[in-house]
Amino acid sequence: MTTKMLSSQHVEQIKASAPVLAEKGEAITTRFYEQMFEAHPELLNIFNHRNQKQGTQPKALMQTLYAAAVNIENLESLLPTVKKIAHKHVALQVVPEQYPIVGHYLLKAMKEELGEAASDELLEAWGEAYEIVADIFIDAEKELYQETKDQPGGWNGFRPFVVDGITKESEGITSFYFKPEDGETLPTFSPGQYITLRVLLPDDQYTHLRHYSLSDAPDKDHFRISVKREASPDYPDGEISNFLHDQLNVGDQISISAPAGVFTADVNADDPIVLLGAGIGQTPLISMAKGALEANPERNIDFVYTTKNEENHALLEEMNVLNDQYENFRPHVRYTETDAHVDKELLHTIIEENDGQKFFLCGPGTFTADMKDILEQDLGISEERIEREMFKPFV
Known part of the structure; x- marks a missing residue:
């Protein structure tokens, strides 16, 4: 974590601005992206054009800004999010020189959207806060770039x-x-x-x-x-x-x-795992299953998967091969023409038969949210045992 510190006055100003960000944050980030791309169209080679059109990128940035404001006295709490976003940035090949550009247009958008509420003191506080957060990202990404390049067969760039x-x-x-x-x-x-x-x-x-x-x-x-x-x-x-x-x-x-990416399974561990997927969300899960079983053929794996029907069940043959090769690989497939869903009775049975598992959830946001709720609220699984991945944009 960076050694820079905000003054207590700036901390209070940023915390006080959190409600305004909740109200006007999306307008700020939308204006930010519009003005930044107009001045630096080369950045369109990095940012997802679809997420810009749909407004999901501004929403993601707004949520990050709000989280920074609320947790400004405890930025360590944001480290899991920082790590996930840093992986995205390294995958996109974001470089340190781009951070000042983002900071300039972010503060400019804040000033324009907040109007009289954007005092010089507030903008100064957010400017310092942005530099601290940017340094956190730059340091994390520098380390990731080095690790990626130094591993056997590794490289940076495309x-x-x-x-x-x-x-x-x-x-x-x-x-x-x-x-x-x-x-x-x-x-x-x-x-x-x-x-x-x-x-x-x-x-x-x-x-x-x-x-x-x-x-x-x-x-x-x-x-x-x-x-x-x-x-x-x-x-x-x-x-x-x-x-x-x-x-x-x-x-x-x-x-x-x-x-x-940080949504990963340790293939060298021995603990049993439950893979919960819907639709195309099974792609990282089949990689986890194959990787874990190749590393440890005795590892217990339950693969719970739902999709519309057999015609939409990609990689079904590979699931069947794993089922034939490994007695400890147990597939649980549900075909549903409506919303993807796995009933809690099935999950309860799996947990009873093999307690102590770690759970990996991947699929549409509604699916992973529902599964997480069932695991935590109905079945008593602690949050530390659940890893969740959704397909959505990160800033």
């Missing part, structure tokens, strides 16, 4: 890969296999991590970056992702997934940054 294989897994989900163009080795990764693809669409001025969970075990000669087609080819919000499905071919080159 490395050219070649598409080595494409497999249609189910209705709407396709797996893509990538090998390094230079033929050199790949680094290992922790099951649950993702890679970031850099895509330049035809007739588009700026690149698009997308995170995709690795869906195979580590220590192979390839990376594999399994991608859900979002909407239809003429629906702009699904343009990258549709590009991959419709235009990416075996032999094509694509640029990829090194594996990152």
Whole structure:
């Protein structure tokens, strides 16, 4: 954690501004992004264009600002969030020189949106607070960049890969296999991590970056992702997934940054695990299952999964192979045409049969929230035993 400290006066000013951020935070962050991109359009090569259009990126930044204001006296409490965002930033190749740009336009947007409430003293306090938070991120990211580069087969930046294989897994989900163009080795990764693809669409001025969970075990000669087609080819919000499905071919080159992410399972541990997934949320979970069983064939794993029907069940064959190979791998599949749901009776049975597990939840936000509530409130599972991943933007 940084050694810089805010004065007690600045701390009080920032804490007092928390209610205003709750009220006007989204307006501030929306204006911030608009003005920053107008002055620095090159940053559109990093930020997710879809999240800008849908407003999810401003909302994510607003929530981070509000959390900083509320916890300004105890920034250590934000470290888990800092770590997660730092991994995203390293995957996107964010550099320290970009932080002053963000700070300038953030304070500018605050001043314009808050009007008379934005006193010189408040802006000065937030300026200092931003520098402290920026330093925390820069230090964390510097360490991650070094670790990523120094590991065997590791690299920084975007490395050219070649598409080595494409497999249609189910209705709407396709797996893509990538090998390094230079033929050199790949680094290992922790099951649950993702890679970031850099895509330049035809007739588009700026690149698009997308995170995709690795869906195979580590220590192979390839990376594999399994991608859900979002909407239809003429629906702009699904343009990258549709590009991959419709235009990416075996032999094509694509640029990829090194594996990152904190939603991971320790494959060398012995404790039993329960993997809870819905829809495309199973991709990091199948990687966890395969990685854990390859490292420790005796490890107990319950794989609870729900999707609409068998036609939408991607990687079903791999689940069946694991079921045939390992007596201690237990799949629990539910096909539901309505909202993804797993009943608590099933979870209660799993817990009774194998107490002491750690739980990994991945899927739509509503699914992971419901599962977390059932585990904690109905079944008495402590928060420390639950890891949860949702597909949503981070600032």
